Amino acid sequence: MIAYGPELRRLMSAILRDETQAQEAFSLFAECLLKGLPEFRWESSFRTWSQRIARNVCFKLLNAPAARHRHVSLSAISAISAISAPRRSTTSPWRRSTVKDRFRALCQRLDPEQQKLLMLRVDQKLPWPEVVRAMSDSNESMTAEEQARRAAALRQQFQRLKAQLRTLAIEEGLIAL
Known part of the structure; x- marks a missing residue:
């Protein structure tokens, strides 16, 4: 762990x-x-x-x-905002950039399942069979054929997700045509 x-x-x-x-x-x-x-x-x-x-x-x-x-009163909100200091990033300065931040903001627009797929495949570089297991909701074991079918579906979803992110990035001016 x-x-x-x-x-x-x-x-x-x-x-x-x-x-x-x-x-x-x-x-x-x-x-x-x-x-x-x-x-x-x-x-x-x-x-x-x-x-x-x-x-x-x-x-x-x-x-x-x-x-x-969650119910929060207005006085509690003002008290919290008065106390809280601006949050500092733990990212090293040479790894920070406005482009990365803007791209992360684009990724935040995606639904949680799409974000999870991106994180598993891109950030963690998991192979497709592992992605299938991580994304599945049931605890039952899948046959090899079911797993291959699910992996193919996730690969197609991943391709559509990349195209969607590219379109969003072009709209935001992060990528030039």
Whole structure:
């Protein structure tokens, strides 16, 4: 888990879009991982299995009634905004750029499933069979034929997603024709 910890934190932050919630989700993930370890059947890699647990924890937090119905008073909002300082980036200065930030903003417009597909394939460079396992919702094992069919569908979805991002980038002026 130590080797995949930062990767899983990024995944959870991308899904939840809130660092405080991502910290809470990561601690819940660690609990679920330890409790579920005896049930791990090695039908996928440990990395894929842990990503699925992380994703499920995030979706449980997002769908929890408390998360959906937060009520905050105006006085609490003004108190928080007065106290909070501007957030500093942990990214090294030579890795930061306005183009990267603008491209990340384009990616934020995508739905969470599309973001997850991008992150698994581009950021983490997972092979398609691992992407299929990470993206599937069921815990049942797939036949090789079902997995190949799902991988082909995800590859097509990925191609459409790249075309969509290219169109958005051209509209935003990030890419010249």
